[in-house]
Amino acid sequence: MSVETAEEPGWEVDPDDEWGVAVIATVGRQLRLRREAVGMRVPEFAAAVGYGEDLVYKIEGGKRIPRQEYLDKADEVLGAGGLVSASWEDVKKVRYPRKVRALAKMEAQAVEIGLYECNIIAGLLQTPEHARALIEAAQPPYSPDDVDRMVAARLARQSVFERDPAPSMHFVLEEAPLRRQVGGTMVWRQQLAHLLEVGRLRNVTLQVMPTNTDAHPGLDGRIELLKFPDGTAVGRSDGAFSGRPVTDPRQLHVIELRYGTIRAQALPSRESLAFIEQMLGET
Template sequence: MADDSGWEVDPDDEWGVAVIETVGRQLRLWREAAEMRAADFAVAMGYGEDLVYKVEGGKRIPRKDYLDKADEVLDAGGHISATWEDVKKVRYPKKVRALGNLEAKAVEIGVYENNSIHGLLQTPEHARALFEAAQPLYSSDDVERMVAARMARQTVFTRDPAPSVHYVLEEAPLRRPIGGRMVWRPQLERLLEVGRMRNVHLQVMPLHCETHSGLDGRIELLKFADGTAVGRSDGAFNGRPTTDPKQLRILELRYGTIRAQALPPRESLALIEKLLGET
């Protein structure tokens, strides 16, 4: 029987723990009200009994299909399915949720990525290959949770109104076929797809660039409708997010210089097309 419906709860995520414990308690009460043993419920659900106990004990985050099936098995009239509205708010790691919330509110996003493809631009297969290559190794459960979280953040591209998004990527990572040809070709195609969106400006920093102001590492800048902003850089302010106007000006100056040094968007897309043809 399947036993992979959901992810382990992060004990340090207090809000997440509280939500999942509450949902688990409701599931147990519904099951007991139906006078169904956990073993029988597991059989009816098509999942392992151990998973049932983990979900009811608030130790595992259930996926939507698990809640919908439980609603059907227990004839809950939609009450169990409705708990997904709470679960989906905490199903991803706390740090990812915080970043996703900021990206969802931003009216302008600027990113310089120096050693990989930025997460918002990755295909699921490429993201999975990156996580699986990490050391120390992540568990399969953690890999799938992080891939799902990364893909969920990409709704930023389908927002209406859409934010203005600017990327500068290094040429070297674009030549590194992470995951092999069957993974890499769709990743390059995804870059072309996003790069052609009206609200996206995608640039490549060429290898032959003799002056490069991004050697201190990644830069991220998010600006919001109320005029506030937050930024972060690997090589400034201890790598921590900052909202200080003086520090933000430094990051904006550095980022603006990097954009000026990179290939223009049209030439950047042409380079990616050339790399795709060589793959």
């Protein structure tokens, strides 16, 4: 693969992400100083690492977030003895968009996570193929690099399932998105199978809201509720308080009431899993 045709291994830096900008600028500066210290010009270095000169300039200028494989190759070429590769520990903390990092941080701290989705399958429950198909359907379309970054960010949030002790997690999904064959039949079947697998975890309750049910408080959008070890909580509902996150106990009570009503109206967990199994058996 020539350097002219190599894909750029990184993502654009969000100029509004001050912490991310500072980290990537520092890493880029260190890379430039090390390259200059060994007497390599950009064209020579680019050829050695196997990527384009434009990418090298962008990374060294703090305009692009390098991926781990780029840093590892640069470490090898520069003879840095692992010091350049080690910068990945800082880079990986800012590689995802700021909003995603903030949400992932809260989910990682929560002892209880409650989520209702009305139009899609919740991101925490999506397979990689399903997530990619959803993101690629956006208009105007995202660049391939942006798609990769968004898929990776969405999947990274799913590390919450690996926590020990595990948080208590509750999901309510509408029937309609479950029936939509996003990505084709095979991807759809894999997604339903994944829901069954996750729904059988001891700390997870998965419920389905049938399409033929009565009106409920979630018809105006998504609801998310996170509770933390110190007794505090944060909630957000598309249809309440202008959709902004709230922590005030009186406002949280409203969101808890909405979410509780939805859970009471949805199918119980066992019936929900049987419902999804029936969908799989219909094809």
